[in-house]
Structure formats: C-alpha cells, structure tokens
Amino acid sequence: MKRTLPLAICLVIGVSMVIQFFIPHPVSLRYNSTILTWVIILTAFALILAIGNVFVHHGHKIVKQQPGWFYSAVTIVSMVIVAIIGLFWGIGGQSLFQKIYLNILSPLAATMFALLAYYMASAAYRAFKARSIESFMLLAAAFIVMIGFMPFGQYIHPRLPDFAEWIMQVPNMASKRGILIGIAFGAIATALKIILGIERSWLGGKD
Amino acid sequence: MKWHERLTGIDRRIIYGLLTIFIIAPFFIPLKLRENIMPQTKKLFDFMESIPPHEKAVIISFDYTPSTYPECHPMAVGLLRQCFKRKIPVIGMSFDPQGPGMAVDASDYVLSEINREAASPDDSVRYGIDYVYLGYKAGFEAAILEMGENIASVFPRDHLGTPVESLPLMARTKNYKDIAIALIITAAAYPDWWVLYAQSRYGVKVAAGLTAVMAAEFYPYLQTGQFTGMLSGMKGAAEYEELMLRHNYTQELGKAERGMNSQSMIHILIILFIIIGNIGYFLSRKKK
Amino acid sequence: MMYLVCLSLITIAPVTDVQAADKPNDAGSNIIITWILSPDDAFIEYYSVLRRSAHDTDEQYIGRNKNGICTFEDNTTQDNIAYTYVIAAVMANGEAIRSEPSNPGRSYPQVFHSGRINVLVCILIFSALVLYFVRRARRDKNLFIRKIAGLAAVEDAIGRATEMGKPILYVPGLWDIDSTATIASMNILGEIAKKIARYDTPLIVTNRWSVTYTISKEIVKEAFISQGHPDKFKNDYIRYLTEDQFGFAAAVDGIMIREKPAANFFIGYFWAESLILAETGAMTGAIQIAGTDAVNKLPFFVTACDYTLLGEELYAASAYLSREPLLLGALKAQDYGKVLALVLLAVITVLAFFGLNLSSIMVVR
Numbered sequence: 001m002k003r004t005l006p007l008a009i010c011l012v013i014g015v016s017m018v019i020q021f022f023i024p025h026p027v028s029l030r031y032n033s034t035i036l037t038w039v040i041i042l043t044a045f046a047l048i049l050a051i052g053n054v055f056v057h058h059g060h061k062i063v064k065q066q067p068g069w070f071y072s073a074v075t076i077v078s079m080v081i082v083a084i085i086g087l088f089w090g091i092g093g094q095s096l097f098q099k100i101y102l103n104i105l106s107p108l109a110a111t112m113f114a115l116l117a118y119y120m121a122s123a124a125y126r127a128f129k130a131r132s133i134e135s136f137m138l139l140a141a142a143f144i145v146m147i148g149f150m151p152f153g154q155y156i157h158p159r160l161p162d163f164a165e166w167i168m169q170v171p172n173m174a175s176k177r178g179i180l181i182g183i184a185f186g187a188i189a190t191a192l193k194i195i196l197g198i199e200r201s202w203l204g205g206k207d
Numbered sequence: 208m209k210w211h212e213r214l215t216g217i218d219r220r221i222i223y224g225l226l227t228i229f230i231i232a233p234f235f236i237p238l239k240l241r242e243n244i245m246p247q248t249k250k251l252f253d254f255m256e257s258i259p260p261h262e263k264a265v266i267i268s269f270d271y272t273p274s275t276y277p278e279c280h281p282m283a284v285g286l287l288r289q290c291f292k293r294k295i296p297v298i299g300m301s302f303d304p305q306g307p308g309m310a311v312d313a314s315d316y317v318l319s320e321i322n323r324e325a326a327s328p329d330d331s332v333r334y335g336i337d338y339v340y341l342g343y344k345a346g347f348e349a350a351i352l353e354m355g356e357n358i359a360s361v362f363p364r365d366h367l368g369t370p371v372e373s374l375p376l377m378a379r380t381k382n383y384k385d386i387a388i389a390l391i392i393t394a395a396a397y398p399d400w401w402v403l404y405a406q407s408r409y410g411v412k413v414a415a416g417l418t419a420v421m422a423a424e425f426y427p428y429l430q431t432g433q434f435t436g437m438l439s440g441m442k443g444a445a446e447y448e449e450l451m452l453r454h455n456y457t458q459e460l461g462k463a464e465r466g467m468n469s470q471s472m473i474h475i476l477i478i479l480f481i482i483i484g485n486i487g488y489f490l491s492r493k494k495k
Numbered sequence: 496m497m498y499l500v501c502l503s504l505i506t507i508a509p510v511t512d513v514q515a516a517d518k519p520n521d522a523g524s525n526i527i528i529t530w531i532l533s534p535d536d537a538f539i540e541y542y543s544v545l546r547r548s549a550h551d552t553d554e555q556y557i558g559r560n561k562n563g564i565c566t567f568e569d570n571t572t573q574d575n576i577a578y579t580y581v582i583a584a585v586m587a588n589g590e591a592i593r594s595e596p597s598n599p600g601r602s603y604p605q606v607f608h609s610g611r612i613n614v615l616v617c618i619l620i621f622s623a624l625v626l627y628f629v630r631r632a633r634r635d636k637n638l639f640i641r642k643i644a645g646l647a648a649v650e651d652a653i654g655r656a657t658e659m660g661k662p663i664l665y666v667p668g669l670w671d672i673d674s675t676a677t678i679a680s681m682n683i684l685g686e687i688a689k690k691i692a693r694y695d696t697p698l699i700v701t702n703r704w705s706v707t708y709t710i711s712k713e714i715v716k717e718a719f720i721s722q723g724h725p726d727k728f729k730n731d732y733i734r735y736l737t738e739d740q741f742g743f744a745a746a747v748d749g750i751m752i753r754e755k756p757a758a759n760f761f762i763g764y765f766w767a768e769s770l771i772l773a774e775t776g777a778m779t780g781a782i783q784i785a786g787t788d789a790v791n792k793l794p795f796f797v798t799a800c801d802y803t804l805l806g807e808e809l810y811a812a813s814a815y816l817s818r819e820p821l822l823l824g825a826l827k828a829q830d831y832g833k834v835l836a837l838v839l840l841a842v843i844t845v846l847a848f849f850g851l852n853l854s855s856i857m858v859v860r
Contacts, residue, residue, distance in 0.1 A: 028522075039348070040350060044345045105308075121477050123777075125481060130488075161245075180427070199822075
C-alpha cells in the first residue's frame with residue numbers, strides 16, 4: 001500500500017493530464033487549472049519540509065557536538081533571526097531584511113560566482129591543448145567567438161563579430177539541436193516510465 | 208625543468224594573480240571601447256520602442272540571484288528604465304526565491320531616479336497604476352500555465368500583501384492577452400517553460416535576458432522567432448546600455464559597459480595562456 | 496483639410512463576403528469573422544465590427560481593425576447563440592460604409608483538439624515502441640547497448656577509492672526530484688551504492704534539496720540491504736547541505752578539500768557551479784565521472800573530468816548499469832524513436848527542396 005498508492009496516483013494523474021492536453025473543452029481546462037493550483041500549493045509545502053530538515057540535520061550536529069557543530073549553530077541562528085526580521089519588520093525596499101539581503105547574501109553569492117573566472121582560466125590553460133584536428137578546430141572557433149564578441153573585435157576586422165555570430169547561429173545551434181532532440185526523447189521516455197510505474201526510484205529504494 | 212616544460216606547468220597562483228591584475232586595471236585605466244550591437248539585442252530594443260504607452264503591460268520576471276548580479280541586474284535596470292520612461296506599464300514577478308530581493312533593488316533604483324526627475328505627478332511612476340510587483344511564487348510551471356487564464360488566480364496578492372484586484376493595473380490586466388511581451392531575466396532555464404507554456408499555448412511574445420553561459424542554449428529560439436530578442440550576458444547588458452545611451456534614456460555609461468573592459472582584458476589573458484600552454488605542449492611533444 | 500474635403504467626395508465600396516464561423520479547437524466563446532477587403536482599402540482608416548444576436552435589439556460594437564486586416568476574433572460570445580456581424584468601413588472624416596450582414600455564426604467548445612493529432616500519433620507510436628521492446632527485453636535479456644566509456648569506468652573508480660581507503664563523493668545534481676535528470680541520477684546512485692556495499696568503501700552523497708536527501712538515503716540504504724550488508728550503511732553517508740546554489744558549491748568544495756575523496760561523481764542537472772566543483776575535484780587529484788543533460792555545462796565537465804556522460808547517455812545509464820529488462824526495453828524504444836524522428840526530418844527536408852513544404856505537420860498548435 002505504501003508504494004501502490006503513490007504509483008496509482010501517479011498513473012491516474014499522469015494519464016489524465018496527457019488526455020487533457022487534447023481536450024480544449026472548458027471542463028478539461030477547469031480540471032487543468034485545479035491540478036495546477038494543487039501543484040503550486042504542494043510545492044510550497046516542500047519549503048516547510050526543507051526548513052524542518054535544516055533544523056533536524058543541524059540540530060543533531062549541535063546536540064552531538066559533531067565536528068563543525070559551531071557552523072550548524074550559526075546556520076540555525078542566522079535563519080531564525082532573518083526570518084523574524086522579515087516577518088515582523090517587513091520585506092520592502094528600505095527594510096532591514098532587504099539590507100541584509102543586499103549587503104551580506106548578495107556579496108557572498110557574487111564572490112562564489114566570481115571564482116568561476118579563475119577556475120575557467122586555470123581549466124582552459126590546463127585542458128585546451130590542440131591534441132588533434134578536432135580539438136584544433138574547437139580552439140580556433142573558441143578564439144574567434146571570444147574575440148568577435150568583445151568590443152575590440154570589431155577593430156581587428158569589421159566582419160569578425162558577424163563571423164562569431166555565424167558560428168553561434170549555425171554550427172553551435174546545429175549541434176545543440178541534435179543534443180536537445182536526444183535529451184527530449186530521453187526525458188519523454190523517463191516521464192513515460194514514471195507514469196507507467198516502470199521507473200520507481202522517486203519512491204526511494206526498490207520493491 | 209626545461210623551459211618548454213615550464214610553459215605547460217605554470218603555477219595556478221601566477222595565473223590567478225595575473226587574472227586579478229587584468230580585472231582590476233581597467234577600473235583605473237578605462238578603455239574607451241564602445242559596444243557593437245548584436246541583432247538580437249537590437250530586435251528586443253526595437254520591439255520595446257514599438258509598444259504603445261499606457262496600453263498593454265509588460266511582464267518582467269526577475270529570476271536571477273545575487274551571484275549573477277553583474278550580468279543580469281544591468282539588464283533589469285535598463286528594461287525598467289525604458290518601460291518607465293516610455294510609460295509602458297510593468298508587472299514584475301519572480302519564480303526564484305532570491306528574485307524578489309533583486310527585483311526590489313532594481314525597481315527602487317530606477318523609480319527613485321525617475322521620480323526625482325519627474326516634473327509633475329503624471330511624469331512619475333505610480334505603484335499600482337504604472338508598476339506592480341507581484342512577488343515570488345513557487346511552482347513556476349503551473350504558475351506560467353495558469354497565468355494564461357487568469358494572472359490574479361496565481362498572484363492574489365502583490366509582494367507587500369495588497370489584494371491585486373485593488374490595483375488598477377491588475378484590474379485591467381487579466382491574462383496573457385493583455386500582455387505585450389514577457390521578459391525573463393534569469394541564469395536558469397525558465398525561458399524554456401515560458402516558450403513551452405505561455406507562448407505556444409497562449410501566443411504571448413517572449414524575450415530573455417540570460418547569462419552568457421545560458422544564452423548559447425537559447426539560440427534556436429531566436430532563429431525560429433520564438434524569442435523576440437535576447438540579451439546575452441554582460442555583453443548583452445552593455446549593448447542595451449549603449450542603445451539606451453544613444454536614444455537618450457540615460458546620460459552616462461552603465462555598469463555593464465564599464466565591466467566589459469575587464470572582461471575584454473581577461474579574454475585576452477585567457478587566450479594568451481592557452482597559446483602558451485599549447486606552445487609548451489607542442490615543444491615537449493617534439494622533444495620526445 | 497483639403498484631404499478631408501477630397502475624402503468626402505469619394506464614395507468607397509464596402510467590404511464583402513463577411514463570414515462568421517466558430518473558432519476551431521478552443522473552449523468556446525470565440526467566433527472568427529473574415530471578410531474580403533474593400534477595393535478602396537487605402538482610403539479607409541479602420542474597420543468597425545458590429546454584432547447582433549436574436550436577443551439584442553441593437554447592434555453592439557465589438558472592436559476594430561486597422562485597414563488591410565480582414566479577420567477579427569470575437570471572444571465575448573455566448574455558446575450556441577447565433578450572432579450576425581456587420582463590418583463598417585470608416586474613413587478619416589468619420590463616414591462609414593456598412594457591409595451586408597454575415598451568415599449566423601455560433602460558438603461552441605470542441606471536445607478534441609484536431610491541431611494536436613500529430614502529438615497524439617507520436618505518443619501512440621512511442622508508447623507502442625516502449626511496450627514492444629519491454630516485452631522483447633523480458634524474452635531476450637541480452638539486448639545490445641554500445642559501450643559508454645563513463646559507465647565502464649565506474650567499476651575502476653570505485654576500485655581505486657577502495658584501494659586508497661578514501662571515500663567516494665556523489666553529487667546528484669542541483670535540481671529537485673521532479674527533474675528527469677535527478678531521477679536518472681538516483682538510479683545510477685542505487686547501482687553505485689550496490690557496488691560500494693560489496694567493497695566497504697565510504698560514501699558521501701551531498702544533496703541540495705530535502706526531498707532528494709530523503710530519497711537518496713532510502714536508495715542507498717536499500718542498496719546496502721540488497722547486498723546483504725545493512726550494518727555497513729551509515730546515516731552520515733547522506734548529507735543535506737543547503738538550497739543556495741553557491742552555498743552548496745562551497746560546501747561540496749570544502750568536503751573535497753578536507754576529506755579528499757578518491758572518486759567524484761557529478762551526475763544530474765548542474766548550473767554554473769559545475770566548473771567550480773569539477774575544477775576543485777581535479778585539483779585534489781580525484782578521478783571524476785560526470786553526466787548531465789544541461790547541454791551548455793557539458794564543456795565544463797568535459798574539460799575538467801576524466802569521463803563525461805553526454806546528454807541522453809545519462810538516461811541510458813540506469814539501464815546500462817542494472818541491465819533490467821524494463822529499463823533496457825525503454826532505452827531501445829528511445830533509440831528507435833529517435834531513428835524515426837530523424838528519418839521524418841530527412842524526408843521533410845528533401846521534399847522541401849522539391850517545393851513540397853510539409854514542415855507544418857511538426858507544428859504543435
């Protein structure tokens with residue numbers, strides 16, 4: 001029953017939503033609207049699950065004094081304080097919540113993303129070797145696109161930006177489309193397997 | 208270690224040190240390089256210029272996070288500025304939990320600038336009439352689909368808890384039929400769902416402002432016409448700022464245009480490193 | 496002024512052949528009105544659309560079109576009520592010439608969307624392929640799948656970690672369980688966990704979402720039980736970190752630097768943090784196997800990892816590793832579906848060269 005009921009719900013709802021796609025009648029549209037509203041509500045419940053998980057996971061670490069428990073305490077205290085500030089003092093433009101978001105979270109997140117520039121440079125230096133004809137062509141295309149898209153590219157040759165754009169619009173798009181078609185089929189097959197109950201990993205574990 | 212082997216084994220710290228210098232230097236020695244405008248940026252700008260004022264609203268979906276602030280935030284600011292100055296109503300929303308912070312920051316910045324310069328109340332941007340921010344909604348797929356029927360059923364209240372039926376802009380904007388275009392500013396794959404659900408089902412025009420890494424994935428949509436323009440990364444944001452400058456929406460260079468100087472220098476450095484690495488590789492192979 | 500005076504001297508012809516018909520493939524309340532433009536369309540400012548039903552005493556103004564446009568959609572009708580329409584051609588000086596009334600048109604909802612028959616046919620063909628190959632896989636368990644280098648290296652990676660006495664790190668992507676990539680990743684995690692259970696190698700599974708944390712815990716525990724080693728499973732193997740994208744990347748980087756896993760698996764959907772994870776892992780000297788269907792992240796993984804599963808190889812991985820008939824059958828059906836799609840695309844392209852454009856059969860209305 002623990003596994004049969006979710007599988008049955010998945011089958012019924014999955015098949016009904018597929019059938020709904022082909023029926024433009026108002027009854028079908030109302031059904032679609034109702035299901036979509038349920039999805040929005042259920043997704044919001046996942047937030048509650050996430051918050052609960054944070055408390056359980058980090059609380060356990062603090063209670064057992066496991067290595068790094070201090071950081072777990074910082075996590076929980078920060079979460080509670082910012083939530084209280086947002087709930088009681090508002091989240092508008094001039095609120096303390098917004099100031100914390102812009103002056104603490106925003107620079108921290110931007111710093112992590114900025115690391116990408118360094119990692120890209122070291123990865124490019126280490127890995128971009130012209131070991132074969134294909135990798136040479138890859139390098140040449142990369143150089144043309146990098147230079148063509150920069151402001152100084154147009155000063156090197158006025159048609160260089162257009163050539164770079166052509167590489168993006170033609171060879172790049174052709175290869176992306178091929179991969180996307182394959183991925184689309186894979187996703188359709190996986191979705192079909194989930195609806196029909198062939199794929200059950202989302203339930204956790206096996207029968 | 209022979210000198211050609213050193214070329215393939217440069218210490219990471221040297222690479223990172225040089226990168227830091229090349230990033231910071233343009234802020235002190237500005238390069239006066241003007242952007243060449245890509246067709247997809249021009250297409251979006253021209254479409255925004257063609258939208259009649261005071262009529263159909265524009266949806267801007269703020270779905271980027273602070274980590275992509277340098278690329279996405281100038282796009283949001285540019286688009287908001289253009290809409291507010293041309294009196295095109297804007298309906299903002301977010302499907303990323305961190306989006307509201309960015310949306311409030313962008314709109315506050317542009318609103319304060321425009322309302323400071325406004326000569327009369329009619330020139331200023333009034334919340335509820337010219338602009339509404341609906342806040343964050345979980346379950347973006349369902350929300351994008353449902354807005355085709357009724358936006359108010361997805362967002363019954365705005366970001367600050369005001370019922371939307373009390374807002375004049377929302378009272379006259381029911382669903383996608385009342386929307387001129389949906390602009391999605393994001394570093395994720397949200398535009399896929401907007402095209403799949405909003406455009407193919409309801410026919411609303413869609414355009415996107417994306418990070419450079421994501422933009423490559425969405426070129427097929429440009430070619431098929433499913434995207435009415437696209438801004439790609441900081442370069443796209445800089446191009447839009449350049450267009451805003453040329454059309455007198457703003458009088459000074461934007462952040463993205465200034466940031467492009469650093470990006471250009473880093474690109475040169477990375478190309479140099481790749482060339483050095485390959486020279487060392489070929490010389491080492493030859494010696495063997 | 497002169498222009499208006501001149502206009503008043505002109506007699507324009509009205510529009511003709513006004514037709515009212517139900518809009519097809521909709522939920523009702525829509526009538527499409529078409530007409531043949533007036534020969535004097537250039538002198539016309541706009542066309543007013545007027546409507547009358549059996550219940551109305553007067554005509555009702557519905558809307559207007561610019562000159563040059565000969566179609567209008569009335570989306571305010573009540574179903575099963577007959578409406579007639581008149582199109583008034585209005586000049587700049589305000590004069591209007593009315594057309595003859597249209598035929599009575601009624602709107603009603605459709606039960607089947609005929610514009611989506613192509614999708615229905617594709618679904619039926621694909622489902623038939625899946626069912627056929629699943630049945631065939633049950634009879635013949637040796638269905639051929641080509642070698643996938645990344646998956647063939649899984650055994651070596653686990654062996655290497657066991658010999659070095661170091662843990663294995665598994666990152667199931669940064670999307671929640673509703674992503675097909677994450678579901679595919681969970682399948683692979685199950686198979687890898689079974690191998691790890693046999694070798695008694697420590698495992699670290701880092702999760703961004705609470706739901707994937709719960710599911711991955713169940714999957715790994717189940718894998719250990721199925722191999723007869725339930726005592727070897729430790730709760731610490733599965734970790735829930737944070738939902739913030741770069742907070743998660745920072746946490747995983749910290750785990751890689753501190754615990755120095757010998758093998759890293761990045762399987763699922765990733766964003767920009769993919770290069771941060773892969774490059775940090777490369778710095779620690781671990782063998783790295785990645786797999787993602789995020790097309791624009793593939794270059795990052797190809798650059799920094801030893802093996803990469805490209806796009807749909809991720810979906811094939813669960814069938815490849817488990818050799819389960821159901822999964823193998825679905826994989827074969829997927830491949831044949833792709834072949835059919837490619838043949839169709841090739842045929843349509845060739846026909847287009849000869850002037851026969853059939854691309855509309857691929858459009859979803």
